[in-house]
Amino acid sequence: MSNSTSFKTTKKNKRFLGVRFASCNCYGRLYSNDEGTAYVGRCPKCFTPFTVRIGSGGTDSRMFIANCG
Template sequence: MVGEHFDACDQPRPTGNRPARGRPYLGVHFSCCGVYARVYVNREDTQYVGNCPRCARHVVFRIGPGGTDARFFTVY
């Protein structure tokens, strides 16, 4: 029957020579609701834009010279 057999391989899939890279994001702790969420960069690569997943509080982190290299923030 379908689904009765498990087929596994002990060798990882070939990934080529390029490193795994996903969409850039910042980790944000929304203190308003005590939740964590990822905030992703916009299509223009000019800012990170997102919302609290519970109360929809809007946040924007601009990208530019003189900024920080921090990846995690708390929004009050």
């Protein structure tokens, strides 16, 4: 896992990505971090952290399926 991605999401009006946490069978959101480099967040049930890079090499999709747990 990369240590270079900030998990800070303190800005207002953050963009977010809807996520389905498949293993826990629940939904949540990943919010863009303060640097705007990635969507970051955790599964609300098992607290597995997820990072989805924004832009080149990242995702353009609006819905992300995460396998956690």
